[in-house]
Amino acid sequence: MTQAEIKLCSLLLQEHFGEIVEKIGVHLIRTGSQPLRVIAHDTGTSLDQVKKALCVLVQHNLVSYQVHKRGVVEYEAQCSRVLRMLRYPRYIYTTKTLYSDTGELIVEELLLNGKLTMSAVVKKVADRLTETMEDGKTMDYAEVSNTFVRLADTHFVQRCPSVPTTENSDPGPPPPAPALVINEKDMYLVPKLSLIGKGKRRRSSDEDAAGEPKAKRPKHTTDNKEPIPDDGIYWQANLDRFHQHFRDQAIVSAVANRMDQTSSEIVRTMLRMSEITTSSSAPFTQPLSSNEIFRSLPVGYNISKQVLDQYLTLLADDPVSLLSLYLASADNFSTLFGSRCARIFRLVLQKKHLEQKQVEDFAMIPAKEAKDMLYKMLSENFISLQEIPKTPDHAPSRTFYLYTVNILAAARMLLHRCYKSIANLIERRQFETKENKRLLEKSQRVEAIIASMQATGAEEAQLQEIEEMITAPERQQLETLKRNVNKLDASEIQVDETIFLLESYIECTMKRL
């Protein structure tokens, strides 16, 4: 784990779980797997706090445990899983586009809580949806269950490994930590539940919720004392499946950019057909016959079989590495070096090896500028020099020096930069909010006062007075702060997309080697 990754993990853990969890988590990431007492001793935190923190981390699938010899349980952190927290909004939004609000809330609850039973998820989501509906309407559990089943069928949610059922009558002492197992077949098997009920509102105006104390969050109310039918069966969001979806999207749009709409549709169909048959980490999809593709094309695309075949051959003949496209895309390079550099880079990428003179000629850029750009890229390690000696003594005057691009190295370097930039973005955002803390608190108080006065029916003049408590320059400051924070957040999201592409590429390439 590089320093940049560790720093980013630390920031993420701190923002989402607080400092204690952050301390424990970062310690585990740095030192590898350790037992409980050693963690407590090394980090200098009390045993109880360590226990709490580990509970939270395990609950959220960020830390795993293993029983070693002599009954010692060791905990290990998954750094890459922590970094996924950046992508939570994207997972949730994707579900929204595919399965609308119900699906969105299901995935959101699963991500926020780490693991949940199906009945718990259904109940929570129904409650939340009921909140947003008009008065008198409630959300039925059955509808939520249906969406849940659909999510499980398409593998977007999966079962967590569970405690194995002990069928033997072994009277031995229970192991210090359960060895959770999961059967491949069972991973997406939804238990047969008959969840009957409707969502409950939080407000006391609703009759169902009459027993609830006012202004308390639903988590405090455990109204049903019946045993949960699917106790022990926990579900989690299947991040790999989401990644597969993102990857398919990226491929389709890249093809659409490079060729035309129809070919992208063909690719999309192929990908959809192999969605569940191929595991998400395979480098190639299963070979599909063109007949199958033809049959699965969406209605409305009535192209003849011949045309389809033509398209397929076209796609097959175009050996383009998608990432190289992306790396060389104007977006990426324009910001760093300018679009001319992008041109040079793409050129070197395509031709694999080029001499200085050739670069100038092919790119049609004046020599001085070309030199300058090449060296800049060289210094940033996007391009490297390859020596090809003409004579066995490697004399410099008789050696070819060729520029070449090592994509894997460049990708790794970019990735590292991305981690650093996100860490910077988060730190800057925290700094900005800390600077204006006083002002923020003041504005919140004012809002609260206004809201409460409105609730009790205050006059216009009074409200006006209260609003004026915040002076105009202060309002201005708040506006600026909000704008900045939004910008920083949006940048984080954008950089995370790049991270996803780079990571997928590196993973794919490593598999192929």
Next chain:
Amino acid sequence: MASRGGGRGRGRGQLTFNMEAVGIGKGDALPPPTLQPSPLFPPLEFRPVPLPSGEEGEYVLALKQELRGAMRQLPYFIRPAVPKRDWRRLPRELKIRVRKLQKERITILLPKRPPKTSEDKEETIQKLETLEKKEEEVTSEEDEEKEEEEEKEEEEEEEYDEEEHEEETDYIMSYFDNGEDFGGDSDDNMDEAIY
């Protein structure tokens, strides 16, 4: 050893590689020497890529901020404990009475129900605005745990630096929530909101 003479021997001023191959011709001006460290924020020569905007971008942005706020309210967010105070030295009235001990069984992996303790500490301040509520830690031998009461507003106070530390980021994230909670939450405080 012999060739090291401060570069005064034969062949000084020659480089080991052919300059032209790398691209520096004879007589070309070299870039000026650098006399100072590079600036901390080098000027951005090219405009950065536009941020994601439009409906999707804004939705994802709002979602992100909302998630951040939501996660702070969940029971999984563990707040650092307030250090123990020596009650012999402080006036008795400052001590919090309601303290519920909650021993947690740590080895269960099921999602924990948040402990139902809520501890209040009232303080009268000279300020006209809102009441300050704080929590007091449980001063038991093993357990020190805290929980914020989410409905009450809190105000920073110069004297109580330890509390400031844990509350410091409390509002900031929830500032970007849509403030619906504040209306209902402050109902109890109505009498106190002296104006």
